[in-house]
Amino acid sequence: MAAGPAPLGGHPRAQRPHLSKMERVVVSMQDPDQGVKMRSQRLLVTVIPHAVTGNDVVEWLIQKYCIAEDEALHLGTLLVQHGYLYPLRDPRRLLLRPDETPYRFQTPYFWMSTLWPAAELDYAIYLAKKNIRKQGALVDHEKAHYDQLHRKINHTWDLVVMQAREQLRAAKQRRKGDRLVIACQEQTYWLVNRPPPGVPSVLEQGPERGSCTARQVQMTVDFYKREIECCRKALGRTRVKSSVCLEAYLKFSSQRGPHDPLLSGCLPSNPWVTDNDTYWAMNAPSVAVPTKLRVEQWAFSFRELLEDPVGRAHFMDFLQTEFSAENLSFWEACEELRHGGQAQVPALVDAVYQQFLAPGAARWVNIDSRTMERTLEGLGRPHRHVLDDAQLHIYMLMKKDSYPRFLKSDLYKDLLAEAVVPLEMKRRVFPFMWKPRHSSPSLALLPTSTSGEPEAAAEGSSQQADPHKAGGPWTELAEAWHSSLAPSPTFGTDTQSKRHSLVVTSRGHGGAGGCATPTRPHQPSSSVVSQRPQLCHPVGQKWFQPCHPSTNQFWFK
Amino acid sequence: MAKEECKALLDALNKATACYHHLVLTIGGSADSQNLREELQKTRQKAQELAVAIRARLTPPLRDRGLGAEERAEFERLWVAFSGCLELLEADMRRALALGTEFPLHAPRRPLVRTGVEGGASGVAARALSARSLRHEAERDFDVEDLHQLEREILKVGEMIQDMEMKVNVPRWTVQARQTAGAELLSSASAGVSSVGGVSVQQRTGPCDLSKALAATIFSAVLLAAVALAVCVAKLS
Numbered sequence: 192m193a194a195g196p197a198p199l200g201g202h203p204r205a206q207r208p209h210l211s212k213m214e215r216v217v218v219s220m221q222d223p224d225q226g227v228k229m230r231s232q233r234l235l236v237t238v239i240p241h242a243v244t245g246n247d248v249v250e251w252l253i254q255k256y257c258i259a260e261d262e263a264l265h266l267g268t269l270l271v272q273h274g275y276l277y278p279l280r281d282p283r284r285l286l287l288r289p290d291e292t293p294y295r296f297q298t299p300y301f302w303m304s305t306l307w308p309a310a311e312l313d314y315a316i317y318l319a320k321k322n323i324r325k326q327g328a329l330v331d332h333e334k335a336h337y338d339q340l341h342r343k344i345n346h347t348w349d350l351v352v353m354q355a356r357e358q359l360r361a362a363k364q365r366r367k368g369d370r371l372v373i374a375c376q377e378q379t380y381w382l383v384n385r386p387p388p389g390v391p392s393v394l395e396q397g398p399e400r401g402s403c404t405a406r407q408v409q410m411t412v413d414f415y416k417r418e419i420e421c422c423r424k425a426l427g428r429t430r431v432k433s434s435v436c437l438e439a440y441l442k443f444s445s446q447r448g449p450h451d452p453l454l455s456g457c458l459p460s461n462p463w464v465t466d467n468d469t470y471w472a473m474n475a476p477s478v479a480v481p482t483k484l485r486v487e488q489w490a491f492s493f494r495e496l497l498e499d500p501v502g503r504a505h506f507m508d509f510l511q512t513e514f515s516a517e518n519l520s521f522w523e524a525c526e527e528l529r530h531g532g533q534a535q536v537p538a539l540v541d542a543v544y545q546q547f548l549a550p551g552a553a554r555w556v557n558i559d560s561r562t563m564e565r566t567l568e569g570l571g572r573p574h575r576h577v578l579d580d581a582q583l584h585i586y587m588l589m590k591k592d593s594y595p596r597f598l599k600s601d602l603y604k605d606l607l608a609e610a611v612v613p614l615e616m617k618r619r620v621f622p623f624m625w626k627p628r629h630s631s632p633s634l635a636l637l638p639t640s641t642s643g644e645p646e647a648a649a650e651g652s653s654q655q656a657d658p659h660k661a662g663g664p665w666t667e668l669a670e671a672w673h674s675s676l677a678p679s680p681t682f683g684t685d686t687q688s689k690r691h692s693l694v695v696t697s698r699g700h701g702g703a704g705g706c707a708t709p710t711r712p713h714q715p716s717s718s719v720v721s722q723r724p725q726l727c728h729p730v731g732q733k734w735f736q737p738c739h740p741s742t743n744q745f746w747f748k
Numbered sequence: 749m750a751k752e753e754c755k756a757l758l759d760a761l762n763k764a765t766a767c768y769h770h771l772v773l774t775i776g777g778s779a780d781s782q783n784l785r786e787e788l789q790k791t792r793q794k795a796q797e798l799a800v801a802i803r804a805r806l807t808p809p810l811r812d813r814g815l816g817a818e819e820r821a822e823f824e825r826l827w828v829a830f831s832g833c834l835e836l837l838e839a840d841m842r843r844a845l846a847l848g849t850e851f852p853l854h855a856p857r858r859p860l861v862r863t864g865v866e867g868g869a870s871g872v873a874a875r876a877l878s879a880r881s882l883r884h885e886a887e888r889d890f891d892v893e894d895l896h897q898l899e900r901e902i903l904k905v906g907e908m909i910q911d912m913e914m915k916v917n918v919p920r921w922t923v924q925a926r927q928t929a930g931a932e933l934l935s936s937a938s939a940g941v942s943s944v945g946g947v948s949v950q951q952r953t954g955p956c957d958l959s960k961a962l963a964a965t966i967f968s969a970v971l972l973a974a975v976a977l978a979v980c981v982a983k984l985s
Contacts, residue, residue, distance in 0.1 A: 221859040229862060235958075241778060241864040298863045299776035299847050310839075312832070319932045327933050341929040348925035349825060350832040352932045353759070357766035364871030372864045373773060 210273070210304045216266075217275045217296065220251065227251045232279060232293055237368040242279065242293040249289045264289055272393050273303055274383035282378060283387070295372070301380040303394075309384040312347060315340045317381055319355035332387050446491060450484050458482075460616040473613055476500050483610035490598055493590040497522075505606060509597045517554035518585050518593070521547045525582035529575050540573035548581070558584050750805060751819075754826055757802045760878070761830070764795035765837045767876030770869070772844045776851035777863035783884045785853070785891045787873035788844060789898075794877050795837055796901065802830055803912065810916045821924075828923045831912060838905045845898050853891045 220227045232242040245267070252263035267287035270276045271294070278284065279293040287294070299305060318337045322329060329337060341348060362370050386392050449455050462468045473482055481501050489496040496502040503519075510516040524547065528539050547556050548566065558566070562580045569577040597603055768791045774780060775788075809815060809823045851860055874881050
């Protein structure tokens with residue numbers, strides 16, 4: 192139950208080596224000849240021995256371990272914070288002062304390694320005892336803990352009360368001095384294990400220090416054999432030169448850069464930003480007229496072409512004009528075999544054989560003799576990968592032969608010409624203005640082109656949206672990008688001054704309507720702002736002075 | 749009545765556990781000695797005897813299915829307190845073993861921690877055993893054998909707890925404790941005042957006693973003066 196016994200031998204001890212080190216230090220301090228000098232503490236009537244001053248402790252540490260004073264002080268403070276030493280005058284301030292403040296050693300029962308983790312039941316008993324002693328005047332956080340424990344371990348509350356009473360009565364059998372010392376010890380223990388609010392807990396350890404048991408690796412013959420095996424396997428792996436890899440990577444990135452919706456924006460508009468899903472409709476898997484970007488992507492690699500259903504269909508048409516459509520059909524049939532259900536495998540293999548591979552088949556594919564022999568052998572015991580070799584052969588054939596012709600063919604060129612380039616959503620009022628290419632600004636570019644304000648401004652931007660736009664900070668940013676360069680017609684209706692501030696900050700040279708500043712307290716009222724649009728015409732914004740003189744300061748950053 | 753007997757035994761066990769806890773606190777410290785180890789042994793043996801007795805008394809009613817709901821609740825309450833006590837005892841015994849191994853009494857290179865606690869704890873042990881005083885009759889190497897004994901006893905207690913869990917099925921969380929929060933204040937108000945007042949170094953009870961003593965002396969002085977005056981008056985007149 193809650194008593195939390197530490198296993199014999201101390202598994203928790205092994206996990207916290209710093210505690211055992213500290214305990215060694217404390218024990219070596221106890222040496223009668225070479226330990227710390229002990230004094231007596233004199234109270235009014237009683238004399239309690241075994242008190243040490245902070246100064247003595249620091250000096251002893253310096254002398255024993257040959258360390259500097261700072262380090263000794265730090266080490267001493269660690270000892271006090273972990274509860275191995277406790278101050279006598281100010282028991283709640285657990286730090287070591289290098290002067291005459293008296294300290295005393297904690298009894299081994301209350302050492303961190305013996306009694307950890309602290310049990311709820313013990314804490315409850317301690318609080319009950321304190322309650323009795325102080326006649327109900329517990330400190331706030333102790334009171335809170337008390338109530339919490341009363342709820343949590345309500346079923347053992349009888350035991351708590353009984354034990355508290357009995358422990359106090361047992362303590363009375365001792366002398367006064369001993370009683371005091373024992374009470375101090377217990378108090379220190381609980382100060383360390385249940386620190387009052389505001390005091391950092393010493394017991395917290397970060398996740399990376401969870402297991403301190405470093406397994407000692409035995410340098411035996413087996414270990415070395417395993418190492419050799421590992422290295423041998425590593426040598427045998429195929430490696431590509433990094434120059435080659437990087438070249439390929441660069442080519443990939445430069446080729447696909449313009450196609451990436453995040454890097455280069457997407458036309459007509461980013462559905463997540465504007466809630467308009469034309470983009471998805473236009474790029475659906477089967478669409479009558481593919482977009483230009485999509486058609487261009489087919490030229491990147493054969494795999495792209497085949498993976499796109501529209502592309503595959505057009506390729507099939509092309510092959511039909513060249514009278515080699517059976518290759519693609521065969522390939523598709525093999526794909527179906529590979530990814531289809533297990534039960535259909537024998538039937539499918541048979542069908543494929545009859546249609547494509549048999550000597551007098553209707554759509555006979557041209558496979559080289561070695562592959563054909565192997566395939567025919569494997570057909571005796573059909574499984575889903577029995578046609579893999581043949582499929583690969585046909586694939587490479589198409590890739591090397593038909594695919595380049597397809598790319599040069601008129602069919603493809605016509606497709607490119609017919610492909611639709613979607614228009615952006617925003618209508619440009621003044622076409623001669625420089626239009627941004629895409630309606631959603633590039634996330635990669637935005638932070639570099641703005642001043643430090645956009646995050647703060649975005650944070651503060653309002654959630655109210657225009658009728659045809661969704662809310663959210665990205666809407667604001669989109670607005671910002673647009674409005675700054677080619678002001679939107681909806682701008683005038685916007686009375687939220689925060690958006691203006693956003694606009695101004697994101698394009699330093701001329702947000703429209705910089706009627707708001709980042710220093711929000713001096714905002715004009717919204718009614719004033721609403722009058723602005725008439726005066727601060729969107730076009731004029733770029734060249735005219737801003738309506739609100741106070742925005743001057745960051746206009747031309 | 750079986751219940752009263754059980755209650756009395758449980759109180760005795762509670763007392764023994766509390767005293768044992770109090771004694772274990774000082775192992776390894778400056779008050780550690782052969783006597784302490786002997787007291788520990790006696791206390792825990794008494795506690796174990798009591799535990800066995802209680803278990804024998806409590807198990808039959810709880811296994812009896814024909815018991816009334818109220819009576820059963822009462823017995824369950826006692827059972828929960830008993831098992832809690834036993835677990836506390838076992839935990840303390842384990843710690844005693846760990847500490848005893850770490851701080852052997854006669855090892856020259858391993859001094860005891862000077863904790864400031866001196867003086868014997870025979871009063872505590874005597875209280876646990878409900879005896880008037882305790883006689884110490886240990887031999888020289890008592891603590892070493894005691895540790896072996898302690899290990900065996902820990903295993904026994906562990907087995908007993910395990911057995912208890914198996915034999916009697918009392919779900920802990922359903923037991924409603926009789927004592928409310930702050931119940932300890934009620935009956936021990938008298939006991940609390942006279943016990944250790946504060947844990948700060950400045951003894952607050954010291955000045956209180958002093959002021960009381962002062963008041964008493966002043967009063968008696970005034971009384972004496974009054975008596976002397978009365979005598980003088982009587983003599984003169």
